[in-house]
Amino acid sequence: MPRQIITTPNAPSSPLFSQAVRAGSQVFVSGTTGLVPSTGRMAGDDIGAQTRQALASCEAILEEAGATLDDVVEVGVLLADPADFAGMNEEYARWFPSDPPARYAAKLGAEVPGLLVSIRMTAYAPDHDA
Template identity: 65%
Template sequence: MREVISTPAAPGSPFYSQAVKAGGFVYISGLVGVDVTTGTVAGSTIQEQTRQALTNCESVLARAGGTLDDVLEVGILLVDPDDFAGMNEEYARWFPQNPPARYAAKLGAVLPGVLISVRMTAYVGV
């Protein structure tokens, strides 16, 4: 059974679901570092935007009944590959031990001011 997950605590769009839960798995869409309280990107640095994007993913995951400990895989899309080290600096604070599987690639979409998009797959049980 497919369940759409949505929360006002993270940015959304009519063009995608924030997450979809099926068979205990939660698939979180690529979320950017937009702060929903202001409607703008959470800062100009990769660290600030990484922090906000992970916060947004965590909010959606919580709505689905999970925590960061349930995350199996993280996908990172960067506008500028040179931001990789700065992204890792913040990312390491969120997954300090036994991190999930991860990939990183270049973000193809151009979104004004956006430096990063983060997606996750988690298993929260059935």
């Protein structure tokens, strides 16, 4: 089964990793931060703004792959500061108000100035015409 690299200008990108990879009916979204793609700057210095932007970017990547947030089966959240967990949860609940996917949260190992959160996802979207 060949893999398909997913790319969209509506999410942060890097030459070091793919925004997402589709393999059959699974879409693997890379860790996505609160970076605004049009400006190259963080969405703000608070966890709510960065979580909102990271989730919006994940949604744009999923859309490019032919999936939606409803197709997400697992989410991984990495926080620079574990004390931001409640603030992240507040914004996250707006995006997954019912029947949320499986999720884990952990402390981000890398120290990147200004970076508060990184979110990755796995989606199951079998109706894709790849």
